[in-house]
Amino acid sequence: MKYSIVGSNKTTTREEKAAAYIFIACAALSIIAVVSITAYMIISGTPAIFKVGLVDILFSTTWQPTAGKFGILYIILTSIIGTLFAVLLAVPIGLLTAVALSELVNEKLKKVLKSAIEMLAGIPSVVYGLLGILIINPAMYALEKSIYAGNPHHQMTGGANLIAAILVLVIMILPTLVNVSETALETVPQHLRLSSLALGATKIQTIFKVVIPAAKNGIFSAIVLGVGRAIGEAMAILLVAGNAVKAPWPFNSVRFLTTAIVSEMGYSQGLHRQVLFTIGLVLFVFIMVINIILSRILKKGEEDD
Amino acid sequence: MKKVVSIFVAMLMAFTLAGCGGGSTSTKSNEGDLSGKISLNGSTSMQKFVTALGESFKEKYPNVNVEAQFTGSSAGIAALQKGTCDIADSSRALSDDEKNSGLIENVVAIDGIAVSINKANKVKSLTKQQLADIYTGKITNWKDVGGADEQIVVIGREAASGTRSAFEELLKIENQCKYAQELDNTGAVVAKCAATTGAIGYVSLDAVDNSINTMELDGVKATVANIKAGKYPLQRPFVMATKGKISKQNKKVQALFDYINSDAGQAIIKKVGLISAK
Amino acid sequence: MTSITAKKTRISDNILLALIGICTFFSAALIVVIIVYVFSKGIPFFKFKDLISPQSALTNPNGLLGNIINTLYIILGTLLLACPIGIGGAIYLNEYAKNKKFVEAVSFATEVLSGIPSIIFGLFGMIFFGELLGFKYSILTGCFTLTLLILPIIIRSTQTALASVPESYREAARGLGATKWYMIHTVILPSCLPGILTGVILAMGRIIAESAALLFTAGSAYLMPRDFFSHFLESGGTLTIQLYIAMTNAQYGQAFVIGMILIILIFLMNALAKWITKHFDVNTKE
Secondary structure, eight states: OTTOTTOOOHHHHHHHHHHHHHHHHHHHHHHHHHHHHHHHHHHHHHHHHHHHOHHHHHSOOOEEGGGTEEOOHHHHHHHHHHHHHHHHHHHHHHHHHHHIIIIISOHHHHHHHHHHHHHHHHSOHHHHHHHIIIIIHHHHHHHHHHHHTTOTTSOOOTTOSHHHHHHHHHHHHHHHHHHHHHHHHHTSOHHHHHHHHHTTOOHHHIIIIIIHHHTHHHHHHHHHHHHHHHHHOOTTTTTTSBOOOOOOOTTSOBOOHHHHHHHHHTTOOHHHHHHHHHHHHHHHHHHHHHHHHHHHHHHHHHHHO | OHHHHHHHHHHHHHHHHHHHHHHHGGGGGOGGGOOEEEEEEEOSTTHHHHHHHHHHHHHHSTTEEEEEEOOOHHHHHHHHHHTSOSEEEESSOOOHHHHHTTEEOOEEEEEEEEEEEOTTOOOOEEOHHHHHHHHHTSOOBGGGGTSOSOBOEEEEEOTTOHHHHHHHHHHTOTTTOOOSEEESOHHHHHHHHHHOTTEEEEEEGGGOOTTSEEOEETTBOOOHHHHHTTOSSOEEEEEEEEESOGGGSOHHHHHHHHHHHSHHHHHHHHHTTOEEOO | OOOSSSOOOOHHHHHHHHHHHHHHHHHHHHHHHHHHHHHHHHGGGOOHHHHTSOOBTTTBTTOOHHHHHHHHHHHHHHHHHHHHHHHHHHHIIIIIOOOHHHHHHHHHHHHHHHHSOHHHHHHHHIIIIIIISOOOSSHHHHHHHHHHHHHHHHHHHHHHHHHTSOHHHHHHHHHTTOOHHHHIIIIIHHHHHHHHHHHHHHHHHHHHHOOHHHHTTTOOOOOOOSSTTGGGGSOOOOHHHHHHHHHHTTOHHHHHHHHHHHHHHHHHHHHHHHHHHHHHHHHHHO
């Protein structure tokens, strides 16, 4: 390039060099951001572990910050169980919707459905929370009353419970599941479908025996993304789940890792605040594990191709 | 005992405030000169009062912005100690430690904590003991306190709330409460009580509206008159703490406290449903 | 199986088909139900006056102008930061990078960044930009935090857009003796601008919808700016944050009004992005 025929005066080379350095800095920023986020989550999350004790934080169930008890076992379990069930419910719905979009409906209907799913993905999570409080919670209260009427061993929660939160999470992760699995199904080569049909398989057989297995990597990454989204969601379930620290039984009022941070961060101080950062660190560890799994799947997908 | 102390402190502070007010009125001739910002941090319970105060103060001193964050009483006090704000709003009395660190407890108003229930609930009155038993989980059904056969949904605030610590402290049930829901906002407690037939909750008196009923405690209604007379048991001071005496603060902060003690400031206290500390 | 002409329907096929129908209907009906519900609850409380007047605890509790302005500030600030960085990063990855390890590391980091939940960004923003760098609760802190959040969206959409520029453009430019940067800013960027723009609009949608990352960074104030620049250093809550505040305060009327506004905004963003994509497709065919 130095020998360019349009003239290679020094200013151009300097500009060229500057541009290259600026761009490399921009690209490096992603890495810097991830490294510093990781560093800061560890720096701010670990002091409380040393002060309270790892076992007393992670494996104790009593959360009483004002009495100096910071057990987050129930909070961790709630996040795991809530996410698990939300994903279990959302995966079939999302996958079958994706099947319809990619394999069954005509172009026009597909466009409409895809816009609908896109809107669903774009709606702010607080709006889902609002709907959860006003629609799902009262419905749960009615259900709870009919199941536990006169049962003195059950503490009435007024409908703010684990099931309500799971239902909100299902709606929240549905668009991710649909979009990613649909993309995966679309990339399945047409000749696989055609050969299956030519062998006499019905359309439905082709979809479930050929197309879905062929797209399994993509679908799996959709599920992992869904898990990440569900475990990281905060605002939508904040008021829906009741927010008392209890064991994650369906009709118990529960607190998630995310909602524990949001609901007390603004008000806390000292050790209590540090423990909230530890909760953030636990959440961060979960997310990093999920990310690593995801990148493994993507890599494997590339190798398979 | 605590109540008596807090009222005494309140009166003392009110006098001090009045004194300061008198002292600085002379310098107030050039009001337009004050400019900049006053930063406040603290109790969410005081949000309504502080924002209203800030706005009307700005009308008088257009160049001063009252910037308020509502992060909770303890967080506000911590911020004041670190020096990141001028005034800490606290909806509880300062602890001895906090006072020893040089903070001054300026009580600006008194707030009652009302026990809120759903409108459909027929129970009108509880004793303090019954209330404590409900919150500690010993009583779980409204029929045990003279109501319908309906299980009680115990609603409270999050751990660092000034309202919660005041409520638990006044009933002597610190860290023993068994909450079914922990909400991080006064308004949310009102809304849940309004929507849930078996609910019981506690909120600042100024947050009470006609969507809920309030409970009599030991036969005493949660009213301004009863709180002022010291008859209603659940009451607490609203403190605007400063680092060092008010007279040592900058002109803007002094002007704010003068304003609180003026008729206009007292009118705001009334307007948001609080009781004057004077 | 026995005949090649007569179609034999299988029961299991029909069951699966019905299930697919139900699930698809559920997914599509959800958005309809949500929109109808939010609008039916929001419209009775909607007053145009609220959009053009700031909130005041004493006189105008429902005013939204302050929040609308804050939202614009945050969108503007975040895009001003994220666009150059994101587009620059993508240009490096697609046009300059030779070190495969580095490209892989950046891609992995971008992927991780897009997988981190906003509450973690909120925590990081609060302690890093807010406390360590001393920006406290301010719109600027919010902008810095959201920059990290939308960076992956900008990088990815720019990369896709850059990849769609035909190799012949580059060869032609190089053949004419253009230097790399000259080629990029005169030939490549203009031809993939619509693709980049689509990403920017999607990022805007994300900014508008964001709440958890802003609650502890930009805060929730609703005051009007005193002057244009100093407002960046003041706390300011967006519409979505105000929706959250209204929701926790049980002011459901205002919450639904904001919900309605947000849904309309998101719809417009999606429609605009689609329109540009379509426009873009037409361009490439020419």
